[in-house]
Amino acid sequence: MKHKRIVSIIAILGVLALWFMLFFTSPTEIGPFGVLLFFTTLYASIFGIFSLVLQLFYKTALKKDAMRGKDYLYSAIMAFGPIMVLMARSFGAISLWTIGLIVLFLFLAEFLVAKRF
Secondary structure, three states: OHHHHHHHHHHHHHHHHHHHHHHHOOHHHHHHHHHHHHHHHHHHHHHHHHHHHHHHHHHHOOOOOOOHHHHHHHHHHHHHHHHHHHHHHHOOOOOOHHHHHHHHHHHHHHHHHHHOO
């Protein structure tokens, strides 16, 4: 229950920070630290969304009430996928090959969590 509140608060703060950055600043004004802050808050927001989706899946499909720590690791890994796609897009290197490598990386990371923890 404690983890759920912390993840929710971080996700809401991340969405608010993203909203502020997108509507009140420009990339030239914000600088390198602002870009780092943008990707960090975007990751926190996506992590909150993936945690919520996974929690709803557990409640409906698996009939479990609470998520374990391992489930939050699954959400954290999956939340990094859209960030990697956005970074590949910013480099102009988005292709089927790039998407395949990102999916492979996410699969291997999820497999490592499943076997390790």
